[in-house]
Amino acid sequence: xxxxxxxxxxxxxxxxxxxxxxxxxxxxxxxxxxxxxxxxxxxxxxxxxxxxxxxxxxxxxxxxxxxxxxxxxxxxxxxxxxxxxxxxxxxxxxxxxxxxxxxxxxxxxxxxxxxxxxxxxxxxxxxxxxxxxxxxxxxxxxxxxxxxxxxxxxxxxxxxxxxxxxxxxxxxxxxxxxxxxxxxxxxxxxxxxxxxxxxxxxxxxxxxxxxxxxxx
Numbered sequence: 001x002x003x004x005x006x007x008x009x010x011x012x013x014x015x016x017x018x019x020x021x022x023x024x025x026x027x028x029x030x031x032x033x034x035x036x037x038x039x040x041x042x043x044x045x046x047x048x049x050x051x052x053x054x055x056x057x058x059x060x061x062x063x064x065x066x067x068x069x070x071x072x073x074x075x076x077x078x079x080x081x082x083x084x085x086x087x088x089x090x091x092x093x094x095x096x097x098x099x100x101x102x103x104x105x106x107x108x109x110x111x112x113x114x115x116x117x118x119x120x121x122x123x124x125x126x127x128x129x130x131x132x133x134x135x136x137x138x139x140x141x142x143x144x145x146x147x148x149x150x151x152x153x154x155x156x157x158x159x160x161x162x163x164x165x166x167x168x169x170x171x172x173x174x175x176x177x178x179x180x181x182x183x184x185x186x187x188x189x190x191x192x193x194x195x196x197x198x199x200x201x202x203x204x205x206x207x208x209x210x211x212x213x214x215x216x
Contacts, residue, residue, distance in 0.1 A: 003091035006031035006042070007079045008051050009108065010101025012130030018095050027052075028082035031098050032060060041065055046085055047078030079111055087123060094120075096127040116158040116204045131211040142199035143207055145169065147191040152210040155179060155186035157203055164201025169193045179205070 004022040008030030016038050019025060027035055027042040030051030035042055041060060046068045049057050061067045070081055079099060086094045099111040112134065114120075115127060121138040128134075136158075137143045145153060153170060155162075157179045165174045171190040179186045186205075198207060 001089065001091045002093040002095065003086040003089050004095045004097060005079070005082045005086050006034055007082070007096065007098040007111065008033070008102065009098040009111070010129065011098045014130055015097045015128060018097060018128060022095075024086070024089050024091070026082045026085055027060075027065075028098075029078040031078075031082075032056065034098055044068060044082075044085055046070070046082040048072045048074065051078075077107065077110060077114075079107075080114060083114065083120075083125075087120070091124070093124045094126070096125070097129070099127045100129050112206065113158060116206055118204065133209045135207050135209075137198055137200060137205040137207050139200065139202050139204070142197055145191065145196040145198065145207070145209060147196065147209045147211065149191050149193060150212040151191045152208075152212070153189045153191060153196075153198075154206075154208040154210075155189065155198065156206040156208065157181045157186070158206055159204045162200050162203030162205050164199075165205070166199050167197065169196025176201075 001023045003024040004018050005026045005028060007028045011034045025042040026044045029047030029049060032045055032052050041063045042065050044066045045057055045060055048070050050072055057067050100108050116136045118138055126133055126135045160181050161178055163178045165177050167174045171192040
């Protein structure tokens with residue numbers, strides 16, 4: 001089952017393609033604006049509605065959307081609350097759109113860190129923006145890369161150092177090596193051949209893949 005969650009950040013025109021085979025679409029508060037531009041009514045709208053507003057939320061409810069309101073004073077972001085609903089939908093492919101860009105750098109960074117939460121390990125969680133896709137790789141797991149030769153692959157450790165990293169199919173291979181948290185060594189590797197993969201023994205990596213068509 002595929003669930004798409006749309007947040008209130010920047011979306012690329014190509015991101016709309018993710019909705020074509022989605023079983024469920026969830027708007028995280030102002031993410032409903034992007035869906036409105038695309039002519040899509042989400043099955044759910046989740047958040048404190050400080051961006052969307054009650055009037056638009058009520059209009060979506062009349063068109064069949066389930067509106068799940070939360071107080072403004074809360075411990076989770078609207079995206080985190082919407083992601084929780086996506087997990088409860090039993091989806092095995094969860095796509096986040098609109099999680100980067102926008103006026104709030106703090107939200108973009110928090111959204112990136114959310115991907116690395118071990119609570120979501122094994123759920124098929126990925127963030128997409130145009131030619132860029134971000135996934136998390138957790139302790140003891142292997143991730144098959146989706147890129148083609150010449151595509152960029154960046155490996156960023158979060159939650160501390162990532163150890164025992166091994167790669168296949170990349171121009172600059174890693175063999176049981178460590179990437180240090182806060183260091184830039186994992187930036188801008190390149191797919192040299194397929195199949196390509198990344199594994200690690202301990203830690204969490206954000207795996208960022210950029211199609212060569214998206215490079216400038």
